Amino acid sequence: MTDSPSPDSARLDELEMRVVHQDQTIEDLNAAITAQWQLIERLERRVERLAERVADAEQSAGQAAPVDRPPPHY
Template sequence: MTDTPNTSARLDELEMRVVHQDQTIEDLNAAITAQWKLIERLERRIAQLGERVADSERSTGDAAPVDRPPPHY
């Protein structure tokens, strides 16, 4: 293959694209990793809140009902 100026320029352009694509992949990977950690933390928090609600429902089931007007008042 002969090394013409056009071929060299095309090769340089392709190499630059690869570098930019590698950086984009690294950036996306970092974003996905951060989102995954957030999702795991939120799932743990939802589980904790679910347990608190269940505990609250069990404890209020034994208490006397509160006299409140119906919601349409």
């Protein structure tokens, strides 16, 4: 008998290695997508808060008395 692996065994080993690498790649991509989704959610909340602050500032600015300032060219 020979100690060299059969062609089917070598092919099976190669396929198993590919599956392991693909599983790792899928896990890495899943972690990246999860982190990006969390960042997107944080940024959306931040944008909502800023939009509220801008709306509040615009509303309060409309109620304030205008300030008498000289024009910018002075």
